Amino acid sequence: MTTHARHLRGLTIVTAVTVTVALILVFFYAPLDANQGFIQKIFYIHVPLAIVSLVGFVLGGVFAVAYLRTGDRIWDMRSYCAIHMALIFSVGGLVAGSIWAKASWGHWWVWSEPTLVSYLIVILLFCTYQPLRFSIEDPERQARYAAVFAVVCGAFVPINFAVVRASTQFLHPRVLNLEGGNLPGSMKLAFYTSLVGIALLYATLMKYEMTAKATRSEVRRLRRRVLGDDELRPLGRTAAPQ
Amino acid sequence: MIALLAEAPALPLHAAGKYVAGAYIVFLLVVLSYVAIMAVRLGRNQKELAELRALIEQRERERDETDSSRESEPVA
Numbered sequence: 533m534t535t536h537a538r539h540l541r542g543l544t545i546v547t548a549v550t551v552t553v554a555l556i557l558v559f560f561y562a563p564l565d566a567n568q569g570f571i572q573k574i575f576y577i578h579v580p581l582a583i584v585s586l587v588g589f590v591l592g593g594v595f596a597v598a599y600l601r602t603g604d605r606i607w608d609m610r611s612y613c614a615i616h617m618a619l620i621f622s623v624g625g626l627v628a629g630s631i632w633a634k635a636s637w638g639h640w641w642v643w644s645e646p647t648l649v650s651y652l653i654v655i656l657l658f659c660t661y662q663p664l665r666f667s668i669e670d671p672e673r674q675a676r677y678a679a680v681f682a683v684v685c686g687a688f689v690p691i692n693f694a695v696v697r698a699s700t701q702f703l704h705p706r707v708l709n710l711e712g713g714n715l716p717g718s719m720k721l722a723f724y725t726s727l728v729g730i731a732l733l734y735a736t737l738m739k740y741e742m743t744a745k746a747t748r749s750e751v752r753r754l755r756r757r758v759l760g761d762d763e764l765r766p767l768g769r770t771a772a773p774q
Numbered sequence: 775m776i777a778l779l780a781e782a783p784a785l786p787l788h789a790a791g792k793y794v795a796g797a798y799i800v801f802l803l804v805v806l807s808y809v810a811i812m813a814v815r816l817g818r819n820q821k822e823l824a825e826l827r828a829l830i831e832q833r834e835r836e837r838d839e840t841d842s843s844r845e846s847e848p849v850a
Contacts, residue, residue: 571790574797581801624804628797635793737808744815751822758826 540739547732554722554729562722574632576722580730581625582651586689588618588734589658593686596679608675609745609773611682615661617738621730622655650696657685665772675773745772 558576565572592615599607629648634640642648664681668674715723 569790571793573794577797577801620804620808624801627800627804631793631797631800635790733805737805740812744812744819747819748815751819751826754826755822758829 540736540743543732543736543739547729547736550725550732551729554725557722557725562719563716565719568636571632571635574628574635576726577730578625578628578632579723580727581621581628583727584730584734585618585622585625586651586654586693587731588614588621589654589689590686592618592682593684593689596682596686599675599679600683605675605773608679609742611679612665612773613738613741613745615658615682616741617734619655619658619661620737621734622651622658626651626655646696646699650692654685654689654692657688661685671773 554576558573562573562576564570592611595607595611595614599605599611629651630640633642633648661678661681665674665678668677
């Protein structure tokens with residue numbers, strides 16, 4: 533069992549249970565919102581996906597700092613997987629938010645809404661991470677340049693969030709603040725359970741991806757030992773760390 | 775949990791059900807697509823591992839055959 537695969541089964545079970553409990557709380561425990569009614573249920577999936585994806589982008593930057601400090605390729609792999617997963621979650625959050633906007637505001641997208649547009653900018657920014665890696669053939673340079681990109685863009689995320697938060701003109705509802713937010717208790721319980729569930733799902737899928745990559749490199753290593761370097765199919769240019 | 779579900783109100787799906795269902799289905803599809811991609815990669819790894827295992831077994835068989843033929847040769 534590799535270091536990545538350790539605790540994977542336990543984490544998977546905990547994630548499945550938490551997500552199931554969260555869905556039950558969302559649909560059968562949390563009351564209907566007085567203004568939006570049933571549509572507000574999208575909030576319990578959209579906001580956790582958005583929060584977890586943004587934290588994932590920052591996490592990618594933190595792992596990239598660790599890579600630049602230590603030079604250990606495992607941190608590059610973690611940074612890559614964190615950003616990859618965050619991108620997937622952000623697409624889910626964006627689509628869920630768009631559906632909510634259509635149901636609530638009557639439009640799929642509102643360009644004058646700073647939270648939406650800034651979130652899209654962050655996603656587009658991180659969409660260039662993989663093409664950047666793909667464009668560099670040398671693995672050492674690829675990892676180093678990608679780490680610098682992840683650090684700079686990871687630092688941009690909280691700055692961007694703070695600037696939009698400070699904006700006075702907005703339509704987007706504010707759910708969380710330093711005083712604990714404005715949700716009633718039952719909605720808060722459902723929301724935080726969903727948030728924990730999505731965060732666990734992020735951690736589980738990221739761990740799966742790292743395990744898959746570690747297994748792949750182990751298979752290649754074995755192949756090289758058994759067949760020799762000549763028999764090994766060339767990797768070609770790849771965005772993923774090897 | 776069963777008591778909680780029994781007490782739970784019926785979901786008003788007629789009003790905004792399609793939007794809520796859409797959002798949650800998107801989430802499910804994103805996760806399922808990712809899991810499907812991971813399954814394909816796992817299948818590829820398993821295939822390569824099976825190839826390697828077969829190759830190692832074949833080499834071990836050949837080595838055993840060579841050893842046994844050497845043992846059967848008369849010593850001068």
